[in-house]
Amino acid sequence: MTVGEKIKFIRNFRGMTQKELGVGIGFDEKGADNRIAQYETNYRVPKKDTLLQIAKVLDVNLLNFISEVSGSAEDIMQTFFWLDEDNPGAINLFQLVRNPGECYASDDTSVRYNDSDDWPAHPPVGLWFKYGVVDDFMREWLVRKNELKAGEITREEYLEWKLNWPSTCDTSIRIKKWKR
Incomplete structure (x- = not known):
């Protein structure tokens, strides 16, 4: 946008x-x-x-409206948030689960999924960041999206969280219903 x-x-x-x-x-x-x-x-x-x-x-x-540092964690998240608003459902987040017996077992980076009607016709491409703070932000975003899906927060509360992020993130002082 x-x-x-x-x-x-x-x-x-x-x-x-x-x-x-x-x-x-x-x-x-x-x-x-x-x-x-x-x-x-x-x-x-x-x-x-x-x-x-x-x-x-x-x-x-x-x-x-303004990114002070292009490519910063905040800039990356704002780009994703606005893509999510412009094209709802385009970004699907899911939590990967570590398989402790397979650490460093090979260079195979494939992630397996159980095919269902919820997945696209062609296997999706996954993305992860080796950028600690972005990983933390993405994990929290997944929590908010899951809360929205479960009806624990409204669409308005979800949007409010994004519009005032990062002051609304869990690492900041949490204000009831994410409102200032």
Whole structure:
């Protein structure tokens, strides 16, 4: 998603009008909605200080709009989170289980699965990171996705967790229902 598409998505999730967002970040009421519409259609690109204000008004982490370090753990996770929103169901997470008797047994990296209707027609490709903090983040994301699937959290709570991540992650101070 583009920055403009993300602004629109989050604004709609928050139930705000373009005018409310524009006024909230300090634009004159007369043209506030027009300016936000220009951002959302990518006609104009907001500057960093404007994105900071937008993030504050929308009550989301600035990481949704700006990555300070390309390829950082936070950047990787935000990319995955937005792909998940743009194409729900495209990312399927599952926990691998260690087979202690087979440690370092061979260079075979195959992961076996029991075929069922839940799997695609062709075997999927797995991905794992040798990047400790990303592994930790991915593990927690799996927990949140499983909570959503089990009905333990709502779709809104799940999205709230992603929009304010990493301040909502388990390693941060946990606030009830992941809201600030």
